[in-house]
Amino acid sequence: MKAPATPAAARPDAASGPGSGSGRLWVGLLPWLWMLSFFVLPFALIVNVSLSTPELAVPPYVSPFAGESGAPAFHPDPSAYRRLGDELLARGAAGAERQYLAAFANSLLLASLATLCCLLIGYPFAYHIARARASARNTLLMLVMLPFWTSFLLRVYAWMGLLDSSEVGLINQLLLALGVVAEPLPLLYNGGAVLVGMVYSYLPFMVLPLYANLVKLDLRLLEAARDLGARPSIAFLRVTLPLSRRGIVAGSMLVFIPAVGEFVIPDLLGGGGVLTIGRRIWDDFGPNQDWPMAAAVAVLMVLMLIAPIMLLHRHGRAREDGP
Amino acid sequence: MGAGAQAGAEVLGPAGEAAYLRIEHVGKRFGDVWAVRDVSLTIAEREIFALLGSSGCGKSTLLRMIAGLETPSTGRIVLDGEDLARVPAHRRPTNMMFQSYALFPHLTVAGNVAFGLHQLRPRLARAEIDARVDAMLDLVQMKAYAGRAPQELSGGQQQRVALARSLAREPKLLLLDEPLAALDKKIRRQTQFELVGLIRRVGVTCILVTHDQEEAMTMASRIGIMSEGALVQVGTPDDIYAHPNCCFSAGFIGETNLFEGRIRDGRLVGADFPQPIVLALACGDLPAEGSAAWLSLRPECVRVHPLAAADEAAAASGCENRAPAEVAEIAYLGGHSIYHLRLPGGRSMIASVPSAHWGDAPPPARGARVQVCWAAPDGVLLSR
Numbered sequence A: 001m002k003a004p005a006t007p008a009a010a011r012p013d014a015a016s017g018p019g020s021g022s023g024r025l026w027v028g029l030l031p032w033l034w035m036l037s038f039f040v041l042p043f044a045l046i047v048n049v050s051l052s053t054p055e056l057a058v059p060p061y062v063s064p065f066a067g068e069s070g071a072p073a074f075h076p077d078p079s080a081y082r083r084l085g086d087e088l089l090a091r092g093a094a095g096a097e098r099q100y101l102a103a104f105a106n107s108l109l110l111a112s113l114a115t116l117c118c119l120l121i122g123y124p125f126a127y128h129i130a131r132a133r134a135s136a137r138n139t140l141l142m143l144v145m146l147p148f149w150t151s152f153l154l155r156v157y158a159w160m161g162l163l164d165s166s167e168v169g170l171i172n173q174l175l176l177a178l179g180v181v182a183e184p185l186p187l188l189y190n191g192g193a194v195l196v197g198m199v200y201s202y203l204p205f206m207v208l209p210l211y212a213n214l215v216k217l218d219l220r221l222l223e224a225a226r227d228l229g230a231r232p233s234i235a236f237l238r239v240t241l242p243l244s245r246r247g248i249v250a251g252s253m254l255v256f257i258p259a260v261g262e263f264v265i266p267d268l269l270g271g272g273g274v275l276t277i278g279r280r281i282w283d284d285f286g287p288n289q290d291w292p293m294a295a296a297v298a299v300l301m302v303l304m305l306i307a308p309i310m311l312l313h314r315h316g317r318a319r320e321d322g323p
Numbered sequence B: 001m002g003a004g005a006q007a008g009a010e011v012l013g014p015a016g017e018a019a020y021l022r023i024e025h026v027g028k029r030f031g032d033v034w035a036v037r038d039v040s041l042t043i044a045e046r047e048i049f050a051l052l053g054s055s056g057c058g059k060s061t062l063l064r065m066i067a068g069l070e071t072p073s074t075g076r077i078v079l080d081g082e083d084l085a086r087v088p089a090h091r092r093p094t095n096m097m098f099q100s101y102a103l104f105p106h107l108t109v110a111g112n113v114a115f116g117l118h119q120l121r122p123r124l125a126r127a128e129i130d131a132r133v134d135a136m137l138d139l140v141q142m143k144a145y146a147g148r149a150p151q152e153l154s155g156g157q158q159q160r161v162a163l164a165r166s167l168a169r170e171p172k173l174l175l176l177d178e179p180l181a182a183l184d185k186k187i188r189r190q191t192q193f194e195l196v197g198l199i200r201r202v203g204v205t206c207i208l209v210t211h212d213q214e215e216a217m218t219m220a221s222r223i224g225i226m227s228e229g230a231l232v233q234v235g236t237p238d239d240i241y242a243h244p245n246c247c248f249s250a251g252f253i254g255e256t257n258l259f260e261g262r263i264r265d266g267r268l269v270g271a272d273f274p275q276p277i278v279l280a281l282a283c284g285d286l287p288a289e290g291s292a293a294w295l296s297l298r299p300e301c302v303r304v305h306p307l308a309a310a311d312e313a314a315a316a317s318g319c320e321n322r323a324p325a326e327v328a329e330i331a332y333l334g335g336h337s338i339y340h341l342r343l344p345g346g347r348s349m350i351a352s353v354p355s356a357h358w359g360d361a362p363p364p365a366r367g368a369r370v371q372v373c374w375a376a377p378d379g380v381l382l383s384r
């Protein structure tokens, strides 16, 4: 049976192989150490903060581990989660000014739309690069990644310059000059501007995994589909698309996940008008000095992202094992 | 019209049968290389035709032009009265079985077979598709594997699924590109007969591409031999064997002894044979005096006699061409033996001698001096 080469399956031979020295052990350990230091521990700290009690102090919370007399104790305070739950379920009208529900909805909606747009724009990119002459492919890939050569912040500011409705806004000036519009359009400081910025910034993350997938596609399968009576469009839908599923999933995750937590783009291109999770966390850690709440929002976001990833992963594995 | 009929009459085809597929002066150029040059051919309905040639001679390209996967640079292809030039691949009544099978890895065996049925217009009902998939898998004895993924099958099973998939749409013309090349030799033999039996049973017209002469001779009723993009000879296997029209087909179908020389006084001189080779007048038009020519002599036409009895035996069998030779190698194959013989000039010849030929006398051993001879009409004179 063709069992997928999972790390779990690969590790035993790596460890028991004749040449397995301490070097191999370290190489095998490094990713785990990395994940422990830079994901598990920080996340544990955030969970800890989320279970603390807010307090006017530095830092502005009381850790659940803070015992009276140094004796080990653990007194988690779930109040932050309770408040967050109330907000999200729109109970307690008094707290509605923080608009957590809107933040979550906006972030998820923007991230979904950005992922969809990146997929729709990125697929033809990746497809054409994968079908280009082998000698041209690297150049084309380089062009896709070219924007990365300048600072991310600079590129977002450049979009502000393009979308602005004052006399510095290039697009509005062009439309005015052409007589298409009489008044400058409100292009900046709204959800549309944030979406444009996200799609622009994250497109390469969609193109690269899709390209890596599509370039491996066996073109004889497409010929077989055509020979069996499939028009080019049907051959695409029935063969190319299903076979590029893994690339689509990988690219979508690479766009969706950072887009949900994105802070800079909504802040700069959305102004105050577009409330996002990133904005909420920023406000609660910063001006509101409500660290437990900010941490609870961060924890909820991570859980929200992990669940669909696990599902996709399991789905992918099932498809690979079964028929 | 008259000119067209003339051209049609020139096209090689089975005598007396209406042409079902007509390939007229088809050529294909890739850059400045002609992969297929001026191929003309007709094939009758229900015929199994083999395109035989060494790797890279353009067989697949010709097949792909028939399927519509390549556009011919010259010529036209007419199937059942319809010029295929303007018919795109997906609307051609042909189906191809690819050399690598090209089964869809994301579909089950049944899904692969159903793929082409889903594209049929007017649409087939679901039940109808299921029934036809079932029948097809039954035909190739793969019903038990309907739910499997193609990657889980052996090479032979994949080949049968690919065949079922290409037969499911009931094509007017079935195209098989090296159908058995991916199988190992043992199953290949058996599969050749199975495949032919199945194609006959279905009654589909079939073009089969192969580089294996045995496969072509076993499976096809007629063979077209291709060399460097050109179709050099078309005929039944025995016809090509007995009457090759050029050195290439003489060497490609079966084994042969080739003597190269020039025509002088109705004989072949300058060949590395001890004396001018006597040619039979019956073997077609003699090339012009002094022109280059080749004589092809099948191993079973060469007789071998012990030196002692040589002259009487040669006279009795009417062999005009004789030479002394030394036995270099003997391969005993049961009913007959292959003798590798060395002529005085150093060139070697092969002879296939029936074991009964020696009667009660002991057959010559390795190193023995013998006489080789053959009757002039057994040699085939070739001008290219």
Ligand SMILES: Nc1ncnc2c1ncn2[C@@H]1O[C@H](COP(=O)(O)OP(=O)(O)O)[C@@H](O)[C@H]1O
Pocket: B030, B035, B053, B054, B055, B056, B057, B058, B059, B060, B061, B062
């Ligand atoms: N798409 C193509 N582009 C350029 N050359 C090709 C192409 N397809 C085939 N050829 C060339 O045409 C010749 C015939 O190829 P092919 O028909 O595949 O041979 P065969 O099937 O007899 O082995 C080869 O020299 C091959 O390199």
Ligand SMILES: [Mg+2]
Pocket: B056, B059, B060, B061, B099, B177, B178
């Ligand atoms: Mg080939």
